[in-house]
Every structure is written in structure tokens, then in C-alpha cells.
Amino acid sequence: MKQKRGLQISFAWLFAIIVGAIILFLAIYTSIQIIETEETALDAQTAKEISILLNPLETGFETGTSNSVIVPTETRIYNRCSNEGFFGRQIIKVSQQNFGEWTETDIDIGFENKYIFSGNFEEGKKFFLFSKPFEFPFKVADLIYLTSSEKKYCFIEPPESISDEISNLNQENLILENCLINSIRVCFNSGNNCDVEVSYNGKYLDKNNERMYFYSDSLMYAAVFSDKEVYECQLERIMQKAEQLSKLYVDKSNLIAGEGCSTNLIQDLNEISSLEGSFSDSVDLDGYMINLAENIESKNKVINCRLW
């Protein structure tokens, strides 16, 4: 009898332990899944919000003004870019630190109409943003520069225009004098311990033993703040957009010709459009292409019916 009672108790306990363990396992598993989903959703939401907050920077009104985005936790903003389609895609991915570990998300937030220049990823709680228009020869896009407050850029002996612009921006991670020890040194007249060497007249700069070519100040800033991979990809996207805009101006030129507004720019616009279409690297930004763009600009300035 005693033995039977013992068996009865142990069966009840065994049953309770097995089912209890299953319940606990399911509860823990579900909680983990919910937390992971929430983290992914939060990352995706933050990425989308950052992208949408960039809209005012593209109006051209915000040029020369620095804005900041502050996030509650340590965040990494990954800058990805693709050249597929007519305009390519700006992709933003956000990862946030949770209990000392970076969340992993596969959700990419993409936009066709934004051009963000930064490192492969920027890390911190505070991010600075400013924008500048890129004209080639007409306005193509507003370029957005994203930097983390943790990265300090020290500009050494920049030309007066750059120096004035930086001091007007009043962005706390862009320094003109008294470089900090850990700051990224951007030299304009080849100094010592330079992380970035800018040849302002040669229109190129060297960074991490790699050369990036630029045209105008807006692309110079882009090259300073970006990794080569991001810079080249975004520049190709900008040229993709410039190609479509050149075609748009050719169509506009044909349309207004019917109103007695003839322009002599169609041939030049077709030529620059085909150069922009075959653009694959900043090396392609050569003297011929730049001269063609400048020539188109000077022709447009003197005609009666200006195209832009």
C-alpha cells in the first residue's frame, strides 16, 4: 500500500513538472520572440523616422544650418546604397544597444529621393545633419551629411569660404582651431598626421589610402564625411538623377520651342546625359565632363528662355 501511495505522489509531481516546464518554456520562448519583434520594429521605426526627418533638409531653405537628432539609447545608423533602377536607393538600417548588445535587424528602410553621406555606420546618441545643394550645372539634389557627435573633424588651413561656412554652421563636432587628440584631421595644405588630405584645386582628396574626386564644395564635404564605398555609390546615384534631369530639360526645351522659345542646349544636354548615364566612378568626373557642365551653365545664363 505504502509503495502505491508513493507512486501516486510521484506521478502527480512528474505530471506537474513536465507540463509546468512546457508552460515555462513556451512563456519564455514567446517573450523572447515578442522582445525580438519589438526590437526589430523599433529599429525599423527609428530608421523611417530619421529618413522622414530629413525631408526639410532637402528644401534648400535649410542650407547652412546644422540640425541634430538625439536618440535615447546608443545607436548605430548604417548607410547603405544601391544603384538599381532609374535612381538607385538610399537605405538606412538602425541598430540599437540593448543590455550591452547590438540589436540585429534585417529590415532596411529605403528611399529613392535621398542622398546621405556618412561613414558605413555612425555610432552614438547624438547625430548632426546639414545639407548642401549639388549643381551640375542645374540643381540635382540636396546632399545630406550625417555625422556622429562622437566623431570630431578638425579642418586645418581650409580656404576662406570653407572656414566661413563651418564657423557659420556652428556644429559642435566640426572644429577649425585647436584640434583635439582624437579628432579626424582634415588638411588642406598637407600637414602632419592628416587623416584626410584635400587637394582643393586638384579636386580630389585622399582618405584611408584611397582617392576620391569631387566637383564643388558640396561633393568635397561628401567625400570628407564618407567612406569611399558610400561616396562612390551615392555619387553614381546623383549622376543617375542628373541623367534623368538632363532628359527632362531636353523635353522641356522641345515643349517650349512650340511657344517660340528656342534654346541651343539640346545637343549639349544629350551629351552630358549620356556621360552621366555611363558614370561609374568619381574618376569619371574629369575635366571634359566638368567643362561641358560649365559650358552648358554659361549658355543657359545668356539665353532668353532659361531652362533652369
Next chain:
Amino acid sequence: MKQKKAQMKIQQMAFMLLAVTLFFVFVGLFIFMIAYSGLKDSASTLEEKNALLLVTKLANSPEFSCGGSFGNEKTNCIDADKVMALKTNSNKYSNFWGVDSIEIRKIYPVAYGVRVECTLTNYPQCDIIKILDNGISSEFSNFVSLCRKENIEGKVHDKCEIAKITVSYGGDNE
């Protein structure tokens, strides 16, 4: 008797455990539903925010803006000739701005009693330029000046009219 009592106890415990499991399942479903509806809400809020900010900047974007074509650079000025050229290439721009519809509607003066949609054949004797047209659910609009070149008695003039640019989103979701 004792065996029956023990069996009852096991059954009681089994039912109790089943009830506890069901309780956790329902709580889990409830949390998931709340989280999912919140996610949907925040997605539509973000879409709305995008459309709202977009409408304020669109008139000044390179595809729409007058630039220096009509004298000095103007803000909130749309080049109608350029937009008509854009309309013919609108398939390329279908995902460019991340909205479903973009429409420019002339407000004053209205050419005819009836609103006429612009095509290359009737332009500029028309009132509405539809650049993207993928259904409308919620929309935001902004007042702009709509300028074009016009030939009057052999002379080319700049003609600007008052118009409204409307951006809509979420048409496909409805």
C-alpha cells in the same frame, strides 16, 4: 476510494494546468494584438508625416521648381513646362517620392467652367496636371504659383497662375 480520490486530484491538476496554459496563450495573443495594432498605427503616422513634409518641399525640388527660368529664383514656384515633361516620364518616378499621387490643380484663373486634365495635346488650355495617380485616401496640399512661357502676338512672356499642389498617400491600402 483512495484511488478514486487520487485520480480526481490528477484530473483537477490537469484541468488547472490546461487553464493556466490557455490563460498564458490568451494573454500572449492580447499583447501581440496590441503591439501589432500599434505598429500599424505608427506606420500610417509615419506615412502621413512623410506626405506632410513632402508637400512643403516638393515645389522647391529640382523636378518641379522654377529655378531662374522666370526671373529671379522664387520659392513655392512650379515650372509648368517642366512638370509637363515630367508627366510624360512619370513611370520612372512612380516610387521616387514614396507617395501615391501628386496633382497640381490650377485655382485661378480657371480656363473653362469644367476642369480639364492636361495632356500634351491640350496643354496649356487645361487645369489639372496629374503626375502620379495611384488612388487617393489621405491628402495634403500647399498653395504654389504655376508659371510657364506663353507666346502672345509673337512675343514670349512669363505667365504665372495660382495653383494647389496635392500629395496623397495610402491609396493602395484602402
